[in-house]
Amino acid sequence: MTPGGGSGDDRGVPAWRTELDKIRETRSHQFLRVSRKMLNHLCSIGLADAERMLDEVDDSSGDQSGPNMPGPQEHLEGSVLMEGRPFELADRFLGDDEILTRLRKWLQEDKASFFSTVVGDPRSTMPEIAEAIRRYNDVLRGRSGLAPSTLKSLRVSLIQRFLTEQLDYITVGKEVVRITDFHDLLDRIIMTGGCMGKLGGKAAGMLLAKWILETPEAERRGLAGVKTPRTWYMASDAVMDFIKLNDLDDVMEQKFKDVSQVRREYPNLIKLFRASSFPSEVIAGLTRALEYFGEAPLIVRSSSLLEDRFGTAFSGKYKSLFVPNQGTRAERLDALLMAVAEVWASTLGPDPIEYRRERGLQEFVEEMGILIQEVVGTRVGPWYLPAFAGVAYGRNEFRWSSRIQREDGLLRLVPGLGTRAVDRTDDFPVLAVPALPGLRANQTLDEVVRYSPRQADVINLEERRFETVSLVDLLRRTNGDYPLVDKIFSVVRGERTERASQLLLDPEKDEIVADLEGLLADTDFVPKAHALMTLLEEHLGTPVDIEFAHDGRDIYLLQCRPQAVTAENAPAVIPRDVDDEDVVFAARRFVSNGWVPDLSHVVWVEAEAYSRLPDAEAMRRVGRAVGKLNRALPRRRFVLMGPGRWGSRGDIKLGVRVTYADINNTAMLVEIARRQGNYVPDLSFGTHFFQDLVEADIRYLPLYPDDDSDFAEGLLRTAPNLLPEMLPEYADLAHCLRVIDVQAATDGRVLRVLLNADTDEALAMLASPTDRPQPVSDAPPATSIEPRQFWRWRFRMAERMVRSMDAEAHGVSGVYLYGSVKNGTAGPDSDIDLLVHMSDDAPDRRPLEAWFEGWSGALAEMNFSRTGVRVDGMLDVTFLTTAEVVAGTGLAAKIGAITDAARPLDLD
């Protein structure tokens, strides 16, 4: 209760009347508004006098508006309200205390209304809004005087102005954000004078997650300790000021140029940006940011308005740069400015421009906000790194056991910076399932050692750079002084592992594996990650993917966004109108989302015939034949289908015995579980080489033809079997091992496998190769991972080159094309594989070799301007003698081969 109450001062005048009089004298509009509010209140409690007074007010203004006509302007001076008659009436019916309380509340509301005005006005600049928030905070001193509905509308306005206009986001955000949160944010936003920008998608996602983590609900679920890194923000239109200041307007036209031109100009553009001057507000802001961060290493991340929108995955298209942030203040500021310039320039890089063009987002004015985050980590020797970091996905697309449901999620964990968990490298991350903390993808000691991370990404503080180091070297150089060493590392002792102990670890002698077993088994990390994913998913209404890091003390959430629907894992539309005869198989269990290229070949081990093979040796020969087919068939263009468990080392009857080397070129591995007697055998889910499959993106699918899967063997049985011709030494296995050239057997059609994990359905159908499958999401498929037309120009150039060759002078009898260009599967770094048949009387080969070398270099240059991928040379030329061609050994076997034959090129 406010002191003084309603009893007023010494003379007996109620306090409310004193305050009211003061208002009437100085702020007539405000007086009018509180008068009106009092009248409304009196009406609402049912006072007849008040009703009459209200009528009087309305009459005096006169309701002269027609249905289609506006009423006249109102004149309130001298009216009932201005005379303060509602308060006189109140004095008769209400106590002084009540009147005073109400008056003060309305006055507070009224004071706050300027805030709504500023925030709601689309013409307000960010500094104006910032000022309003500061004043609002001062005026109310933290006590909200606004009605809940007003507050909500203010929160919506603030989200729209600072973060995003996306409705999905606003719906969630308005429930969890507090206006004071924006106040906290303001001191850490760098903005220029007339700033109308926003903070961008990545910042918005992070802030939303942070706010969700600050809800009581998060605390109830034990997530109170999850932190977010200290962050500064730069508004998205600062880049425009930068462009204006330096007269760089013409760079905005980059996005309309040909991609190869963009790529050529990009390095110069970066130089140009780095050499330009920065608006003084930006320099001042970054200077303040550096004071705030001290010498902590930083990461400068793009936060584009397009990035991380619900449903759009722009991940990795723009730059994120690590800034070691060491040295004098001037050096550190300079390094930070250069990083900002480079991130800004990355908007105009070839990849984002191409990506936007594909999605029809080209015209969108690309302003980019910037996030400057403290890198979560700790110093270890000369390095700075988190104990571990990783990514978590709400949906698991790689399950190694039937116990794992898609909704159980997936964790990819690595020691050091999380870059190695996000990207696929030649190393392996540690996998875990948030909902099933006890399960391990690797069980035997060999599996654990083979599939544990060997390297870590770190910041070298002394050299001031980002680098990748071997974990063993790191531990040796620091004598095992690593944060959470017992949680991250195990030591191999005999046939098993033990947790590394800080005290006893001897990095020089011990065999150390970074299996993270201590973290997974001895801490609540995995259950906590699950709780976090669940909480975020509940709030956002969609599965999320997050990045996180642990500095040895706390876990930090680094990024949060809806789980990216990339073409790699977009659910495909399963057509319902496919002719039965076009369906090869259909599965309804354990289906992952995933993208399988159109398949040209099927390798099928027929279960019945396989089980009838006379002995184990015959079965082993099937495995060897599969290994040979794996090397002979076009890479990632064939599917391997077989009974039971691929790669099983148990009873050979239960599956074809292969190693990863025997299957590593397949696009997809299918295990068929046929009912045997009264039980259906367990499948392996690829456990024998599970992590190899994951990192190589080879899809896995189990089929249960006796239960809920369809498997139409017709085509596979009737189509010609290429095995006897391809591998004559294995011709006797033709009854159980069938190799089908789908295109040859179906008049040029291919086998298309559509996977949809949302409905748990997969369909393999015959389709013509031109019509591409459509993913469910609005976003067109990311062509970057499809075999784009890389092969097409290579093919054209190969033809042109060969025609321009003086074949006769060089003694060339024929030139053949084979490999990825011929098969239409070339990637941006593929070379052009040629076989050159030299006549027996060919002259010295050196001039011809030099000629090819020249072409090779020129084509490599051309490839760079088209793709940005640098290769040493583009041609892989093998010279063959007539004897070799006749014998058909080695590569010469490709000439006139049964399948995947080399293609002759015309000699002019």
Place this chain on the structure above:
Amino acid sequence: MAHDTTFNPFAMARTQFDKIADLIGLDPGARGLLRSPLREYHFSIPVRMDDGSTRVFQGYRVQHNDARGPCKGGIRFHPQETADTVRALSMWMTWKCAVADIPLGGGKGGVICDPHELSAREQEAICRGWVRQLARNIGPVADVPAPDVMTSPQHMLWMMDEYEHITGGHFPGVITGKPVGMGGSLGRTEATGYGVVYCLREALDKQGVDPSDTTASFQGFGNVSQYAIELYKEMGGTVVCVSSWDQTDQTTYAFVKTDGVDLEQLRGITDRFGGIDKAKAVDLGYEVVPGDQWLDQDVDILLPCALENQITGDNVGRIKDRVKFIAEGANGPTTPEADAELEKRGVFVIPDFLANAGGVTCSYFEQVQCNTNFFWERELVLERLDQKMTSAFHSISDLATSKKLYMRDAAYVVAINRVAAACRDRGWV
């Protein structure tokens, strides 16, 4: 089973047994007894899973024969185990122990499960459940399990602990394959590789060949191979070729150095899987050639120490005439067709279940040490291993010489004869 023609490991093991039984004219009683396991246990193991539900796992133990001593054999965690596979494996264990002349019989067992699907806690529950069902039928003087497919020393320790809980004493000899310090034996890492070369040494001696005059080519560079090379070089031999698996290229390479490989140098550039760093090997002066060329080397001795079915009818012809000895460090590296050819050429083959019996012999030592609660120094373990292997080799090679038998057949004859004799001596048949 659905088809008679189906490949059945137990049928195959019986065929092999019958062949030898015919050869030695085994009486019908002994033949009948040895063709089948003495005892089989099949039981259910209920396990409370992490999610609160209960799953029932099928456990089993086959005790093929214990006439010569307690059964010995691994415990397998395999999702698709069949009774006949386990029967066959238990029979092979009987012969293996007999050929090494250690006082143990043959057994095999396991649980139908895939550890990839199970948490550590669930696996512990399975291990303890297995022992609870079988505690009365196993034990340090009855049946001694060991690690096998997908089971580890950790599983063995859980089982030992459960057994000791039930019996109320310390009986580390109930199970082998335990870590050193928890009842494991020193010298186990070296045992198999050393055992191969103990046999080879005796074979060379028998033929009057000085080891320091010999050269050898090894397939594989894993545990067995590395220790075999170590001992062979100590004897003065020269290793000119070693093949190894290359994980990056997903293929094998052979590393050739005609003046002899330097073991320590190679170990320095090798990962724990026996994968040799190709580039570094080239720098060190090794010639790197396709992996299958380990077989083509012009050497005196071949030691296949990697995989099964490596010397086949297709490639046996590539073996140089100079090759006079083959010591099988791996299991089943030679196919029957290749075997026939080698026999014809008079190559001295030390068959796998003799050559690599160092492993099971060391398991026996572990059991002995546990039962006496007295643990030996490494040197003593290896010394006794040498004695055992040497004596086992001679009893077989003597028979091979006197009866003009191929070494592999001689080994089977000795093994089966020993077991049959024990059964007769006990008055069983």
